Amino acid sequence: MAHIFLASPHMSAEGYEQAYIKEAFDTNWIAPLGKNVNEFEKELAAYVGVADAAALSAGTAAIHLALKAAGVEEGDVVFCQDLTFSATANPIVYEKATPVFIDSDRETWDMSPEALERAFEKYPNAKAVLPVHLYGLPANMDRIMDICRRHGAVVIEDAAESLGSTYRGKYTGTFGDYGVFSFNGNKIITTSGGGMLVCNLPDEQAKERIGKVRFWATQSREPARHYEHKEIGYNYRMSNICAGIGRGQMKVLEQRILQKRQIFAYYQEHLGDLAGLSFMPMHEGERANCWLSVIQLGEESPVRPLDVMLALEQGDVESRPVWKPMHLQPVFAGCDYVDNSGVAQSLFENGVCLPSDTKLTEADLERICKIIRGLWG
Numbered sequence: 001m002a003h004i005f006l007a008s009p010h011m012s013a014e015g016y017e018q019a020y021i022k023e024a025f026d027t028n029w030i031a032p033l034g035k036n037v038n039e040f041e042k043e044l045a046a047y048v049g050v051a052d053a054a055a056l057s058a059g060t061a062a063i064h065l066a067l068k069a070a071g072v073e074e075g076d077v078v079f080c081q082d083l084t085f086s087a088t089a090n091p092i093v094y095e096k097a098t099p100v101f102i103d104s105d106r107e108t109w110d111m112s113p114e115a116l117e118r119a120f121e122k123y124p125n126a127k128a129v130l131p132v133h134l135y136g137l138p139a140n141m142d143r144i145m146d147i148c149r150r151h152g153a154v155v156i157e158d159a160a161e162s163l164g165s166t167y168r169g170k171y172t173g174t175f176g177d178y179g180v181f182s183f184n185g186n187k188i189i190t191t192s193g194g195g196m197l198v199c200n201l202p203d204e205q206a207k208e209r210i211g212k213v214r215f216w217a218t219q220s221r222e223p224a225r226h227y228e229h230k231e232i233g234y235n236y237r238m239s240n241i242c243a244g245i246g247r248g249q250m251k252v253l254e255q256r257i258l259q260k261r262q263i264f265a266y267y268q269e270h271l272g273d274l275a276g277l278s279f280m281p282m283h284e285g286e287r288a289n290c291w292l293s294v295i296q297l298g299e300e301s302p303v304r305p306l307d308v309m310l311a312l313e314q315g316d317v318e319s320r321p322v323w324k325p326m327h328l329q330p331v332f333a334g335c336d337y338v339d340n341s342g343v344a345q346s347l348f349e350n351g352v353c354l355p356s357d358t359k360l361t362e363a364d365l366e367r368i369c370k371i372i373r374g375l376w377g
C-alpha cells in the first residue's frame with residue numbers, strides 16, 4: 001500500500017502549471033521576475049478582491065516586509081498569536097521588536113479577543129498585531145479589528161494557511177491592514193515555495209505600499225543607471241518559474257478547497273461517534289478551506305494523540321501534532337504571554353492533524369479511519 005502524506009503538492013490534471021513554465025522557457029524568461037510574476041499577482045489580487053499584491057519568495061518574507069511596512073522598529077511590542085507556526089513570530093525578532101504571545105479562543109482556535117484586550121491594558125502602545133487563520137479556520141476578525149482600531153495598532157493577518165477561507169463573505173487576509181499568503185509545498189496551493197503580500201488600505205495607498213514592498217524585496221535599488229541604495233534591501237522576490245506554477249494552481253484553487261472540505265466531512269461522518277473525539281470548529285457564515293483536518297481527544301477518550309500518530313505511522317500514514325504554542329518554545333522562553341485559560345496549550349496536547357492530502361482516494365480515507373477506529377476497540 002502506498003504511503004499517505006499529510007498534505008503534498010497537487011498539480012492540476014490539465015497541466016496548467018507546465019504550460020506557464022513552458023512559456024517562460026520558450027521566451028527565456030527564467031529570471032528575473034517577468035510575465036508570470038505580474039499575472040500571478042494580478043490573479044491573486046483579483047481572487048481575494050484587493051487592489052494589488054506583491055509576489056515574494058516565501059510567506060515568511062511577506063510577514064517580514066509587512067512588519068517593515070507597518071513601521072515596526074527596534075523595541076516595539078508586537079502581539080502575535082501563540083498557537084501558530086514559528087514563521088509567524090520569527091520576523092518580529094528579525095526587526096528587533098518584542099513579540100508578546102496571545103492565547104487562543106476556544107470558539108475559533110485563533111487569537112482570543114479577551115486576551116488581546118488584556119494585552120493592550122498591559123502594553124497600550126503595542127505597534128502591530130498578528131492574528132493567524134490556523135488550519136484555514138477564520139479568526140474572529142470583527143472583534144480583533146475593533147480592538148486593534150481602538151488602540152491604533154496595525155493588523156497583519158497571517159493567512160498563510162487560509163487562502164480561500166471566508167469570514168462573513170470576505171476572504172481571510174483582506175480584513176487587516178496587511179494580509180499574508182504562503183505557497184509553501186504543503187499549503188493548499190503551492191509554487192514549490194513562495195508567498196504573497198496584500199495591503200487593504202484604500203487603493204492608492206495600497207498600491208504605494210505594495211510598490212514599496214517590491215522595492216525592498218529587490219534590494220532597495222534606487223531608480224538610477226548605476227546601483228544606488230538609500231535603504232537596506234532584501235532578495236525576496238518570487239521567480240518567474242515559481243509564479244508560473246502559481247498561475248496554474250490558481251485555476252484549481254476552488255477545486256482544492258472543495259476537496260479539502262470533503263475530506264473533513266468524511267472524517268466527521270466516519271469518526272464522529274468515537275468517545276471523546278471532536279473536530280475543529282466550523283461556524284455559520286464562514287467557509288474554512290480545511291487546509292488540514294484536525295481532531296481533539298478530550299477527557300472521555302481512551303486514546304491519546306500519540307497513540308493515533310503511532311498507529312497511523314505503523315500503517316505508513318503521515319499525521320502530526322497541532323502546532324506547539326510559541327510561549328512553550330525554548331527560543332521564545334523570555335517572551336511575555338497573555339493567557340486565556342491555556343487554550344492553545346490544551347489544543348496542542350490533545351490534537352492530531354489527520355492526513356488532508358487532496359490526492360487522497362476514498363479507499364485511502366477508509367484505510368485511515370479503520371486504523372483510527374481500531375484504537376477505540
Ligand SMILES: *Cc1c(COP(=O)(O)O)cnc(C)c1O
Pocket residue numbers: 057058059060061084085087088132158160161181182183184193194195
Ligand atoms: C507556512 C506558514 C508560514 C510561512 O510561510 P512560508 O511560505 O513557508 O515562509 C507562516 N505562517 C503560518 C501559519 C504558516 O503555516
